[in-house]
Amino acid sequence: MIISLNQLIDHPATLEEPIASLSTYRDRDTKYLPVNVYEHLEQLRKAAVECADQDLAKAVWCLETIGRSQDHFIKAFCLCKEDHFYKAWCELEHCELGLRSLRRHCEVDKDIFGINHMLSHVPRFQDLFPYKSFISPAYVIQESKCSICNSLFGLRSGCNHEIGEIYDGKMCLRIITRVKPLEISIVDNPVQKYSVLFINGGYNYGAIYYTIQRLASPWHSWTYEKVEATTGIPLYAGIGRNNLCPCGSGLKFKRCCINKMRTHDHYQIHFEIQPPVELPDYVNVENARYIVDDRPIG
């Protein structure tokens, strides 16, 4: 059954309180959903299961997932503000996973709880991170169990719970209990985004730093365009490919120093709410470098 958020809001009355809490997301720039909201949701879930009301239990799961996604999104924003970029990256991944689960079970038919904002802005934030290489394992799963009933997952035997489905207000997951590791590879599109390959000297977080500094709230909208900009030494500006190279070699420019003109990705960020005036509205190549070594310890 797919839950419609519109239906959820209008009905049933038992969900009124958590819905009101989730609706306050815009007031929570740096604060997470209070713990008592999750405790209340857990009570509602248990009550729904006792009454064998699977629809209500699933609705509770939807609300909890929305709350957790909001929290991960806010946390990612706060961590970026404090230069903890890798931790922020992991929070964005958690948020993405929550939103993807939600899209499987819930129709988001209007912009409530900030869901549409998170759906559009999580990929935007992720795109600004400098991570391009990841460590990823390959392994053979030899035994796994169902998170709902703990029975072994057999090909034809075992329970009928489906991975990713919601039962009693909980998502069915696969618990891997025995594996044979095969190899580790370096990839650019990992299954797990957290498996970042860290480099000595840190990464340049210039693009994400620039954007975060200009946002007062994670809920303020922004967009970006990625363009290819040319970086070059002023000496070479305006030289045609077939002109003599200004370096004095006597060769044509295209056969000599043309490769000293380099291109790089340039992000043009457009903010819905104008950034504070004390911040410059542009950065040049030199001060767009913001190197942070935030490798996880241990």
Added chain:
Amino acid sequence: MDDYITISKVESGLDHILSGLILDSKITETVHSASAVILPWVGRPEHSAPVFQSGTRELYRYLQRNIPEGLNVEVASSEEGYEELTEHADLWVFPAIFIAQNPTAVTVILNLLSNYIYDRIKTLLPGRKAEVKIEILLAQKNSLVSIKYKGPAESFEKIVQDTVSKNLIE
């Protein structure tokens, strides 16, 4: 479109593929009578035993739940020897699927696969793309036609169905 598809003729049948697997007689019999058979990957250097792509169990159960009466799908594996392989990249790799010489089975299985992929596409965040990799083996009179697809998930349905319809009839 051609960039995503590789078509080749395989001068053997399902018997030959199954002969490399250790299956008990009951499973062999069931597999032989199936409209579609999910096949393992054999020959990985670090793991010589046949192994299925991660998510095969879920795909098998999805096909079983949705396949119309009169058709059936099986997995070429015993219960005990069943293992799944998870790999590195965020590429949706599906196991190879043999489909018997039966136009209805071909249409039904391809439609179910398309729906299965579409359901996964729906969960992606806006602007994000996914890539699918799959091999479909179509039975013909004395051989098989292998259709390998590796390309955008959203193009799978159109490209594979077009390709299959052109290669279905000898």
